[in-house]
Amino acid sequence: METFISFLGGFGALLSWEVLGFMIAGFLIGTFFGAMPGLTSVLAIALLLPITYTIDVVPALVMCASIFMAGMYSGSITATTINIPGAPSSMMTAVEGNALMLKGHGANALGHAALGSMIGGSIGAILLMAFMPLAAELALLIRTPGKFSLVLFALVVIIIVDKGAIAKGIVATSLGIMLATVGIDVLQPIPRFEFGTELLVEGIGLMPVVIGAFAVSELLVQAQNWNLSLEGTLERAKALRIRRRDFIPPWSEIRQIGFFTYIKSAIMGYSIGILPGAGGSMAAFVAYADAKRSSKQPEEYGYGSREGIAAAESANNSMCGGAFVPMLMFGIPGDPTTAIVLGVLVINGLQPGPRLLEQQADLIAPMFASLFVSALILIPLTLFLFGPYFIKIVSIPRGLLYSSIAVVALVGSYVATYSIFQMFLALMFGVLAFFLRKHNYSVVAMLLGFILGPDLEQYLRRSLSFNDGNPIVFLTNLDSLAFLILTVVFAYLILRKKPKLDAIP
Amino acid sequence: MNNVERFRKSAVLFPVFLLILTTIYLAEALSIRSQFGGDTIVGPRFMPILMAIIMYVALIVVLVGELRRDEESASSGSFLRPLLVVVATGIYIALFRPLGYVPATLGFVIALFLIFDFERRRPAFFAFYVIAVTALFYGLFAGVFGVRLPPVLGGF
Numbered sequence: 001m002e003t004f005i006s007f008l009g010g011f012g013a014l015l016s017w018e019v020l021g022f023m024i025a026g027f028l029i030g031t032f033f034g035a036m037p038g039l040t041s042v043l044a045i046a047l048l049l050p051i052t053y054t055i056d057v058v059p060a061l062v063m064c065a066s067i068f069m070a071g072m073y074s075g076s077i078t079a080t081t082i083n084i085p086g087a088p089s090s091m092m093t094a095v096e097g098n099a100l101m102l103k104g105h106g107a108n109a110l111g112h113a114a115l116g117s118m119i120g121g122s123i124g125a126i127l128l129m130a131f132m133p134l135a136a137e138l139a140l141l142i143r144t145p146g147k148f149s150l151v152l153f154a155l156v157v158i159i160i161v162d163k164g165a166i167a168k169g170i171v172a173t174s175l176g177i178m179l180a181t182v183g184i185d186v187l188q189p190i191p192r193f194e195f196g197t198e199l200l201v202e203g204i205g206l207m208p209v210v211i212g213a214f215a216v217s218e219l220l221v222q223a224q225n226w227n228l229s230l231e232g233t234l235e236r237a238k239a240l241r242i243r244r245r246d247f248i249p250p251w252s253e254i255r256q257i258g259f260f261t262y263i264k265s266a267i268m269g270y271s272i273g274i275l276p277g278a279g280g281s282m283a284a285f286v287a288y289a290d291a292k293r294s295s296k297q298p299e300e301y302g303y304g305s306r307e308g309i310a311a312a313e314s315a316n317n318s319m320c321g322g323a324f325v326p327m328l329m330f331g332i333p334g335d336p337t338t339a340i341v342l343g344v345l346v347i348n349g350l351q352p353g354p355r356l357l358e359q360q361a362d363l364i365a366p367m368f369a370s371l372f373v374s375a376l377i378l379i380p381l382t383l384f385l386f387g388p389y390f391i392k393i394v395s396i397p398r399g400l401l402y403s404s405i406a407v408v409a410l411v412g413s414y415v416a417t418y419s420i421f422q423m424f425l426a427l428m429f430g431v432l433a434f435f436l437r438k439h440n441y442s443v444v445a446m447l448l449g450f451i452l453g454p455d456l457e458q459y460l461r462r463s464l465s466f467n468d469g470n471p472i473v474f475l476t477n478l479d480s481l482a483f484l485i486l487t488v489v490f491a492y493l494i495l496r497k498k499p500k501l502d503a504i505p
Numbered sequence: 506m507n508n509v510e511r512f513r514k515s516a517v518l519f520p521v522f523l524l525i526l527t528t529i530y531l532a533e534a535l536s537i538r539s540q541f542g543g544d545t546i547v548g549p550r551f552m553p554i555l556m557a558i559i560m561y562v563a564l565i566v567v568l569v570g571e572l573r574r575d576e577e578s579a580s581s582g583s584f585l586r587p588l589l590v591v592v593a594t595g596i597y598i599a600l601f602r603p604l605g606y607v608p609a610t611l612g613f614v615i616a617l618f619l620i621f622d623f624e625r626r627r628p629a630f631f632a633f634y635v636i637a638v639t640a641l642f643y644g645l646f647a648g649v650f651g652v653r654l655p656p657v658l659g660g661f
Contacts, residue, residue, distance in 0.1 A: 054650040167570065170563035171523065178530055178556050185549040188540045192549060193533050216594070223586040226621065399623025400634060403614055406590075407642050410597065410613075411606070415652040423598040431591060439519050457552040469546040 010365025026063035030070025041071020050412035089280030099304035107246030120314030121375025124321025146479030148459035176449025208425035216430020269315030273322020287315030
């Protein structure tokens with residue numbers, strides 16, 4: 001009950017002008033980055049990571065939450081209007097939304113996407129607040145060998161989610177873990193891999209890895225694909241006339257979709273969000289496929305199904321709430337956005353785990369409130385206020401946009417520690433991530449390996465040390481055994497199941 | 506595609522590069538000495554050696570897969586523009602502190618605008634945007650967030 005009251009207090013924190021300002025600014029930035037093809041909310045948070053050094057933790061977390069929610073929703077804008085998903089999680093919305101757009105119902109499709117996002121995002125935030133105390137209780141029960149098996153479970157899921165490239169997933173994850181071993185050892189005060197330079201004794205910070213992996217590499221990818229211009233498509237879309245009143249979906253259509261679809265998709269999205277590495281794309285896909293399977297009008301799918309839009313958008317926004325659970329309770333981020341939010345927590349001296357909820361609920365409660373308010377109020381408000389201008393906003397010249405991103409990324413990597421070396425590291429990781437992306441290695445797996453590597457090593461070595469190096473401890477310890485069985489079950493389920501090709505029309 | 510061509514494709518060269526990196530990493534890992542308790546199995550070099558072994562196995566699987574595949578898996582596109590961006594960024598970083606934020610960023614933005622073909626035919630707009638971008642982010646970092654950016658030529 002105490003925790004619940006703390007969570008309610010989070011809404012009070014949003015009444016402060018500073019916090020409210022950061023939430024709204026974050027939402028608008030997230031909307032822009034989510035809507036712009038090639039840019040993502042992950043990139044937005046990565047670029048803002050250095051700024052979190054200079055502001056308080058509450059506005060920083062509130063801003064991250066609103067960017068996350070906005071980015072997940074706004075991918076549907078260009079998905080619908082020009083058939084290019086602003087974010088990968090809007091792939092299913094592009095299928096149905098653009099079909100409606102071609103029939104002259106683009107504003108209606110955007111309205112349904114916003115409504116689905118609003119309902120899903122709100123349900124996800126409520127579930128997050130409701131189940132957080134329970135997750136904290138569970139987290140307290142897990143001992144060191146169990147923590148190792150849990151981190152291992154997360155890494156295995158991250159690797160096998162991309163079934164077509166498991167070996168590459170292992171390479172990327174191992175690379176991340178190897179980078180994390182640079183610096184002082186996790187248990188003994190001795191430096192490793194410093195190669196005779198003092199610059200590496202403290203290890204590699206999260207920030208140059210994040211800026212390099214998401215900002216610099218994006219810049220290089222865009223530079224390589226520069227001739228694949230979107231300007232023509234955007235010019236055509238600019239000619240569309242969209243009226244505000246068309247954004248409001250008629251009650252008859254909402255009834256036809258049914259609130260059960262929204263709620264079921266939101267619960268699915270939230271559950272998928274809890275899984276490491278799954279993310280918004282999988283949430284949207286699974287909910288969409290399920291909605292199609294149980295639909296009364298399956299023939300509409302692929303030709304402008306409002307139900308399909310509602311299910312996909314409800315699920316991917318609800319995923320935002322779920323993704324925070326493993327990150328806050330176990331320090332295991334479910335996706336790159338929560339990985340960066342974890343960085344914000346650590347930068348500010350907050351350690352994820354059940355004690356965080358017990359002792360510093362007042363710091364994380366505004367973040368939960370921000371998720372809820374962003375979904376319930378800012379999504380419809382942004383659509384109503386800026387909806388008719390979305391296409392004009394995303395038509396900003398790419399030369400100007402990417403040059404600006406380059407300046408923000410590099411100056412940002414400098415300001416956190418006033419170190420030129422950090423800027424060089426950001427460039428180096430950017431080049432590395434560029435080649436990883438070009439050859440289909442998961443940059444997200446590398447980042448999560450980098451973040452989870454120290455925990456994996458620490459728990460592994462501690463468990464073995466206490467048991468004279470005998471690995472049987474991972475099988476005799478019940479919580480560890482449970483996570484190992486869970487890992488095997490998940491691996492079996494994911495690898496066994498063939499993708500349903502008919503799910504995508 | 507003959508064997509030499511197969512080996513030259515970038516999808517193969519990249520894991521080879523990672524193999525070399527892993528070898529350097531492993532050599533360094535083997536030189537790590539535990540501070541106390543001797544080099545037990547769970548000492549500070551345990552995890553790096555374990556990761557190097559996993560990396561070798563995974564890279565060999567990737568290499569075999571890439572060598573068996575005939576087509577180039579990476580999407581095509583010229584590397585010239587990304588290379589120019591990397592060079593411009595490297596120069597910017599090197600000059601950032603000696604020149605100061607304003608001159609270094611002005612030069613960097615000019616270089617990027619040229620690389621990205623932005624407003625090259627309209628010099629007045631070009632100059633306006635260069636100054637605007639430099640000023641905007643100076644205002645954001647130094648003005649709004651109170652960050653100390655390097656002054657012009659390390660001086661004023």
